[in-house]
Each structure stands twice: as structure tokens, then as C-alpha cells.
Amino acid sequence: MVLKRTSLPRTAEAVALAELRDAIVRGDLPAGAPIRQSAAAEELGLSVIPVREALKTLAGEGIVTYIPQRGYTVTELSPRSVDDIFRIRELLEGEAERNASVQLRPEGIAVMRVALDDQRAAVASVDVPGVIAGNRRFHFALLDHCDNEWLLRFVRQLWEALEPHRALSYRRAAVAGDFARAEAILAEHDSIVTAFEGGETALALRLLADHRSGGLADFHRLLTSAGN
Template sequence: MTRATAQDAVLAALREDILTGVLAPGDQLVQEALAERYGVSRVPLREALKMLESEGQVVNHPHRGYFVAELSVADLREVYHLRALLEHAALAAAIPMLEDDDVTEIASLCVDVDEAAIEGDVIAMAEANRRFHFAMYDAAGMPRLSRLLRQLWDATDAYRALYYQGSGNRSRVQSEHAAMLDALRSRDAEAVIALHDDHRAHSVAAVESMLTASDRRHIR
């Protein structure tokens, strides 16, 4: 396995473990233990940790090492606000250019989200959800914008996983995606953007409530 391949593999493994809570917020990331766990040397592991640090998923404390980033209401609001700004731009540019085949593909990706939601498979749902949304964003034909959006989405993976843990939230995602598809089929950019705003706001409100409740329990 090449260094680049090993780095990609360990990066994917770290993302999954953070997403599923195997590596929980605040956990210290002991490099020797992680290298053994993932079957890689320290070099690709360090590079993967640097990548996650740049995304805000882990933090590096001098003389202490890497830790999984803590989830916070302030961070949640900031990242989702930035996402809203960029997603508005991507959708406004993309929707007028969508062909019927593009919408058919997006509809197929929506089915993938639905199937994962019904199964309660948070990882599969998160991956399918990303494909569904980025099929729209990438259609804008602005690769720099897409890269920035992917960085912000990477930074919200843990929040998204928390949201998907609730069956009611998963059902809500399904119904909201269906409404987006209806608006896409008519190429109604304003409606699609408004539905995305509602979709995003519901996620933020639910996760904010979870984080606030968790903070209260810790205070007690």
C-alpha cells in the first residue's frame, strides 16, 4: 500500500469512527494505539490527523496531542451559517442548468437516502445524503465552491450523525428531500433554496437542543 493510499484509508477510518461515536468528542487520539488499530505506520496517520485538524474535526494541543473536537452550539451555528451562504450560491447557479437526466439521477440518490433512513444506518444515510446534495451543488460548475462546501460538510459530519440518530429526524429528512425534488423538477430555484434553508434550520434547531440538554446534564 502506498503512503497516499494508506493515508486515504486511515482518513476514511477515522472519519467513520468519529461519525459513529467510537471516537467521541473530547477523546484523546493516541497515535501509537491508532496506528495499531488501523494497521498503518505513524506517517500516514499523522497526515490524516492534520487533514482532520484543518477541517476542525480534531484539535492539536501542544505537548498533549490530538483530541476529537468537542461539539458546541457556537460552532454548529457558525458552520451552518457559512454553509447557507455558499449553498445559496451553488443552487442559484446550478438549478437553471439541470437537465432532465440530472434530475433523474438526483431522484435516484434520494431513494438511496430513503433506504438508509428506513434501515437506521446512520453511516450509509450520511454518505447517501452527501451524494444527493452535492449532485445539486456540483452542477453549478464551480469546483472551488464545491471544495469549500465539502470542507464545511466534513466539519458538520458529527452534528449530522447526532441528528440522524432520531428516527423522527430521519423521517423528516425524507419528506424534506421529497419536497426539494418536486421543486427541482419544476426548476424553481427560489423554492429549492427556501426548502434547503428550512432543511438546514430544522437540523440546527434539533442538534442545538440535544447539545444544550447534554450540557445541562453535565452541570448537574
């Protein structure tokens, strides 16, 4: 496990939360890996208490799982759990996108385009963290316009639960030299933002729904590959 302490003036719990989450997304803590509170606290130069509180937060987000008598482990997704998450995403994220699209203005669409350009550059340079960050910025350039705070909060939680597994998918593809799906995602993103730029909001929302369905298929392929 490699945890990196930053010098930002944050609370101890905020530091622990950010560094544990980043370690999981980077793959330093893979699915199923145990998280030893004392070891993590020592690496971060913190007491066990903020680490324990951070783990409770991550458990609430579904990123880690608490097992009595065993402690915390990084959550392993099953095909059923992926289906359940994407079903909720279909309902909540689709509603958030519709809400956000009403508030979306040309400058917001421009932010989506910039995020897409950043993602494209990251794919070209095989920068997996950059690809993940660009993908998230692209979607939240729209979603952040949703004016329903609770709806957006739940959507973020669903994204957090999937992010480590999304990162694993990109890393495996990069190692294999397979960039076909990454390029397809770029093309899908381009079609979405182009539709918004052309004022075709209904088309953009349909493309987002199709894009989400493609993401579900990606996760099932990842789980099938992991099981082999």
C-alpha cells in the first residue's frame, strides 16, 4: 500500500479520506485487499481515529466493506451489484442530467468540450489517472448544473463506488495495449457534447443513456475477465 501525505491544510480525517480513496482508485489497494487501520495511520503520520472515521465514510459510499471480526476490505463488485448500481444510475443520473440540461449554458458546454480534449490527450499519452479524471470532469461539467442537491449527492456516491473498478478497467486495457474502448468512449463523448452544442438536448440525453448502457457492459466484461 502506498499512501502519499499532502501538505494541504486539511483536517486529519480529510487527509485520511482523500489518501485512502486515491490509493484505492490508483490500484495500490485492489478489490478485496484488507485495510489495516494501524498501518494506514502510520504511513500517513496520523492517529488511528481519523483513519477509522475515514473508513466509515468510505464504507457508507460503498468503496470499502466492513466485516465484523475481520475489519475493512476494498469492496469487490459482483455482476448483481453492478446491475443494481447501474439501475439506480439509470433512474437518478438520468433525472439529474435532465435537470442539469435545463440549466446548461454555452459556457458550461464549453467546459465539457475542454474536459473531452483533456481526456483525449490523456488517452493519447496513456495517462490512466488523467483519463479517469477527464472522464469524470466531462460528466460532472453537466451534472454539476443539477440544482437538486440531494439528487446530485446520491449520483456522486454511485460514481465513487464505481471509480476504483473503472480505473482498473483502464489500467488493464493500457497494459494490454488495447485502446479501442477508450477511443469509442471519446467518440461517444464527442457526440454528446456536439448534440448540446447544436441545441439538440433530447438527442444528447438519449446519447448519455446509451453511453451509460455501454458502461454497464464494460463493467461486466471487467468482472468476467477478473474471474478468469
